[in-house]
Amino acid sequence: MQIHQKTVSAKKRKPAPQITEEATPKSKIQTETASKREKRGPQERVKAIVSAETRQRLIAETAYSYAEQRGFEGGDPLQDWLKAEAHIDSRYRIKR
Numbered sequence: 001m002q003i004h005q006k007t008v009s010a011k012k013r014k015p016a017p018q019i020t021e022e023a024t025p026k027s028k029i030q031t032e033t034a035s036k037r038e039k040r041g042p043q044e045r046v047k048a049i050v051s052a053e054t055r056q057r058l059i060a061e062t063a064y065s066y067a068e069q070r071g072f073e074g075g076d077p078l079q080d081w082l083k084a085e086a087h088i089d090s091r092y093r094i095k096r
Contacts, residue, residue: 047093055094059084 050058062084067075 047091049095050092051095055088055092058088058092062087 059081063077063080066080066083067077
């Protein structure tokens with residue numbers, strides 16, 4: 001009794017398309033997120049929620065960066081603080 005083996009050839013596969021930066025469109029998710037953000041407008045911006053301690057730290061770090069940007073010369077620390085506070089409060093909400 002003879003056993004015949006069938007040779008199984010690998011399926012011919014098409015080569016994967018080469019992806020180049022020029023040919024790659026923006027991610028669909030990024031595009032949708034950006035368009036949703038534009039439709040929402042500034043008054044409907046979703047704010048991240050932070051604790052009061054985190055808010056204080058963020059304000060202090062931001063105020064420090066304002067002073068650092070001008071080389072710690074001139075300026076008013078209180079004005080830096082108030083500007084930083086307004087900036088952080090526009091982006092975050094305090095967890096209650």
